[in-house]
Amino acid sequence: xxxxxxxxxxxxxxxxxxxxxxxxxxxxxxxxxxxxxxxxxxxxxxxxxxxxxxxxxxxxxxxxxxxxxxxxxxxxxxxxxxxxxxxxxxxxxxxxxxxxxxxxxxxxxxxxxxxxxxxxxxxxxxxxxxxxxxxxxxxxxxxxxxxxxxxxxxxxxxxxxxxxxxxxxxxxxxxxxxxxxxxxxxxxxxxxxxxxxxxxxxxxxxxxxxxxxxxxxxxxxxxxxxxxxxxxxxxxxxxxxxxxxxxxxxxxxxxxxxxxxxxxxxxxxxxxxxxxxxxxxxxxxxxxxxxxxxxxxxxxxxxxxxxxxxxxxxxxxxxxxxxxxxxxxxxxxxxxxxxxxxxxxxxxxxxxxxxxxxxxxxxxxxxxxxxxxxxxxxxxxxxxxxxxx
Amino acid sequence: xxxxxxxxxxxxxxxxxxxxxxxxxxxxxxxxxxxxxxxxxxxxxxxxxxxxxxxxxxxxxxxxxxxxxxxxxxxxxxxxxxxxxxxxxxxxxxxxxxxxxxxxxxxxxxxxxxxxxxxxxxxxxxxxxxxxxxxxxxxxxxxxxxxxxxxxxxxxxxxxxxxxxxxxxxxxxxxxxxxxxxxxxxxxxxxxxxxxxxxxxxxxxxxxxxxxxxxxxxxxxxxxxxxxxxxxxxxxxxxxxxxxxxxxxxxxxxxxxxxxxxxxxxxxxxxxxxxxxxxxxxxxxxxxxxxxxxxxxxxxxxxxxxxxxxxxxxxxxxxxxxxxxxxxxxxxxxxxxxxxxxxxxxxxxxxxxxxxxxxxxxxxxxxxxxxxxxxxxxxxxxxxxxxxx
Numbered sequence: 001x002x003x004x005x006x007x008x009x010x011x012x013x014x015x016x017x018x019x020x021x022x023x024x025x026x027x028x029x030x031x032x033x034x035x036x037x038x039x040x041x042x043x044x045x046x047x048x049x050x051x052x053x054x055x056x057x058x059x060x061x062x063x064x065x066x067x068x069x070x071x072x073x074x075x076x077x078x079x080x081x082x083x084x085x086x087x088x089x090x091x092x093x094x095x096x097x098x099x100x101x102x103x104x105x106x107x108x109x110x111x112x113x114x115x116x117x118x119x120x121x122x123x124x125x126x127x128x129x130x131x132x133x134x135x136x137x138x139x140x141x142x143x144x145x146x147x148x149x150x151x152x153x154x155x156x157x158x159x160x161x162x163x164x165x166x167x168x169x170x171x172x173x174x175x176x177x178x179x180x181x182x183x184x185x186x187x188x189x190x191x192x193x194x195x196x197x198x199x200x201x202x203x204x205x206x207x208x209x210x211x212x213x214x215x216x217x218x219x220x221x222x223x224x225x226x227x228x229x230x231x232x233x234x235x236x237x238x239x240x241x242x243x244x245x246x247x248x249x250x251x252x253x254x255x256x257x258x259x260x261x262x263x264x265x266x267x268x269x270x271x272x273x274x275x276x277x278x279x280x281x282x283x284x285x286x287x288x289x290x291x292x293x294x295x296x297x298x299x300x301x302x303x304x305x306x307x308x309x310x311x312x313x314x315x316x317x318x319x320x321x322x323x324x325x326x327x328x329x330x331x332x333x334x335x336x337x338x339x340x341x342x343x344x345x346x347x348x349x350x351x352x353x354x355x356x357x358x359x360x361x362x363x364x365x366x367x368x369x370x371x372x373x374x375x376x377x378x379x380x381x382x383x384x385x386x387x388x389x
Numbered sequence: 390x391x392x393x394x395x396x397x398x399x400x401x402x403x404x405x406x407x408x409x410x411x412x413x414x415x416x417x418x419x420x421x422x423x424x425x426x427x428x429x430x431x432x433x434x435x436x437x438x439x440x441x442x443x444x445x446x447x448x449x450x451x452x453x454x455x456x457x458x459x460x461x462x463x464x465x466x467x468x469x470x471x472x473x474x475x476x477x478x479x480x481x482x483x484x485x486x487x488x489x490x491x492x493x494x495x496x497x498x499x500x501x502x503x504x505x506x507x508x509x510x511x512x513x514x515x516x517x518x519x520x521x522x523x524x525x526x527x528x529x530x531x532x533x534x535x536x537x538x539x540x541x542x543x544x545x546x547x548x549x550x551x552x553x554x555x556x557x558x559x560x561x562x563x564x565x566x567x568x569x570x571x572x573x574x575x576x577x578x579x580x581x582x583x584x585x586x587x588x589x590x591x592x593x594x595x596x597x598x599x600x601x602x603x604x605x606x607x608x609x610x611x612x613x614x615x616x617x618x619x620x621x622x623x624x625x626x627x628x629x630x631x632x633x634x635x636x637x638x639x640x641x642x643x644x645x646x647x648x649x650x651x652x653x654x655x656x657x658x659x660x661x662x663x664x665x666x667x668x669x670x671x672x673x674x675x676x677x678x679x680x681x682x683x684x685x686x687x688x689x690x691x692x693x694x695x696x697x698x699x700x701x702x703x704x705x706x707x708x709x710x711x712x713x714x715x716x717x718x719x720x721x722x723x724x725x726x727x728x729x730x731x732x733x734x735x736x737x738x739x740x741x742x743x744x745x746x747x748x749x750x751x752x753x754x755x756x757x758x759x760x761x762x763x764x765x766x767x768x769x770x771x772x773x774x775x776x777x778x
Contacts, residue, residue: 224713224746224748318619
């Protein structure tokens with residue numbers, strides 16, 4: 001279905017702030033009369049308003065139009081162990097944000113209660129009175145159409161739970177639910193390093209590994225909403241057994257959990273004094289410790305990152321040959337391993353993929369960090385609201 | 390850009406033959422007055438015509454509209470060693486077809502001369518007087534926008550050659566050029582087993598291996614036109630060296646050339662009397678011989694097909710996790726290995742990919758055979774002509 005004129009007007013104003021009627025008519029390539037009619041309707045509905053005269057372009061002065069400053073979009077990025085909630089303004093800038101630890105495994109009602117409490121807190125603090133829309137990312141496959149999780153492996157009790165309905169009822173606004181990696185990809189495409197790119201892959205390296213697929217300016221979700229679930233692509237037929245039951249999955253070889261496991265084993269086996277010291281001090285190791293040990297020059301930690309980068313690069317090389325993307329963005333907690341990881345991944349991708357596909361392929365770290373997910377969720381929420389305008 | 394009304398009218402008539410004005414207005418969801426204006430224009434331009442009264446729907450009799458019977462679309466499917474040329478009618482049915490051996494390595498001018506001669510022969514035989522459009526598939530990456538091959542690995546001398554311009558000048562009609570696997574995928578999506586499916590992968594197993602990616606009803610070509618080039622995804626780090634210089638590429642392990650190589654080695658090493666006999670008789674072996682030997686119960690030949698199916702399945706399993714397609718169609722010469730190959734591929738994909746992604750995933754053989762490519766090329770040619778209407 002083609003996007004309505006109202007939707008296109010609202011999206012342009014979201015991105016550019018204020019635009020004159022003449023600029024809008026130019027950018028939208030619609031007859032001025034039709035645009036003015038639509039703007040009259042949107043003004044009457046308090047969705048846009050006049051914002052004073054535009055700079056002269058020589059002829060009659062045009063008036064600037066902007067989105068109503070009253071717009072408020074909620075954004076929720078639910079991970080396996082924490083949640084980030086933001087309230088954003090009409091330009092998707094965060095007015096207020098809060099993060100809290102929460103265990104996704106405690107089930108949908110307790111977790112969504114935390115989400116609602118955090119939103120209530122932001123309301124009490126004055127960030128909004130009423131949300132216009134709410135976007136939510138979940139750490140598992142989601143039926144985008146139905147707004148429910150579908151067989152999510154690390155979310156017991158969530159399968160088919162009506163997340164969208166419950167939140168829409170509770171917050172009295174339209175709600176959109178998507179996979180967390182997809183909202184990060186949308187955020188990167190809207191306001192991140194992939195801003196001007198139509199076709200890119202967003203790689204989330206966290207406890208698990210997932211991929212957001214952005215094609216032709218849209219997220220591609222696949223038949224069942226599980227496109228991009230690359231954590232279970234096999235990288236080593238003789239590798240460790242994965243939580244999914246197969247052997248040698250990317251996630252079983254690399255990713256936050258695998259890295260913590262391998263670092264702990266190295267520390268216990270006396271292969272890394274640095275890691276052993278951190279283990280003794282903290283009682284447990286994480287990917288962060290591996291990064292710190294590598295930064296301190298620990299060869300075992302560096303070896304773990306390089307081996308992980310090779311595994312990741314092997315999978316990415318295949319995806320580059322398959323999808324011939326314009327850019328690959330790496331985000332998520334393990335992106336903190338930084339350029340050492342990136343160098344390894346690049347070495348494999350650039351040597352293993354087709355030269356034609358890698359000739360001009362940027363492989364870069366995300367610059368949005370934690371905001372990628374909430375920015376994408378806010379973008380989805382505003383898209384939904386603008387589509388209904 | 391949204392498709393024009395004229396384009397949508399012509400596509401509907403191409404697919405359905407004749408439709409009444411009332412059916413057209415219903416299916417296109419446009420006001421009747423606007424449709425009638427457009428039909429008047431298309432009739433005056435000899436692109437559509439009236440085809441008698443429609444069956445009554447109760448009210449006033451509507452008139453049937455059909456595409457002009459004068460439409461002729463040329464379709465060329467160029468492979469590494471042969472070319473198939475068709476002339477198709479308005480419904481993309483072949484009026485005449487011809488195949489001929491041709492070595493793509495002899496360079497663009499000699500090969501395109503053969504193409505033009507074959508088209509000249511079909512014209513002399515009365516299949517057409519003037520083509521309305523011509524679609525061409527080439528066995529390598531193509532810049533779809535520019536109509537030229539881009540760094541094609543098995544086509545020396547073709548890089549950047551103006552295939553579209555030369556043929557358009559020679560045949561005095563609009564020409565569209567694409568990768569051969571893409572036109573096969575388009576053919577399968579238009580008139581094959583994937584006819585009603587929006588998102589599917591078409592796998593061509595021939596001398597080489599490639600994948601057509603059909604998403605949201607369109608072929609996805611990637612940034613450089615080389616999306617789907619999966620023949621160089623690594624399946625065995627210790628595998629044979631590939632023509633591309635890397636080791637263990639899918640194409641070096643499986644595919645027509647690899648199968649012929651392994652079959653010849655098996656015959657010479659005395660591991661297969663059946664293959665040895667065929668080798669002695671013909672002087673060389675091909676994938677066809679392996680299929681025949683397997684059908685005769687030769688365990689070595691069966692083993693080769695199973696090992697190839699495992700390699701192919703491993704790559705496909707990763708692509709299924711990544712793209713979560715609605716269907717996978719297997720075509721090309723090696724599809725003749727049939728259900729033995731299919732069984733092996735299915736076993737790997739169904740055990741290695743996410744259960745959610747494979748729960749309802751048909752993995753089937755193409756039924757179009759050699760026609761997939763020319764049907765897709767004719768479809769592309771008619772799309773181009775209809776867009777210009």
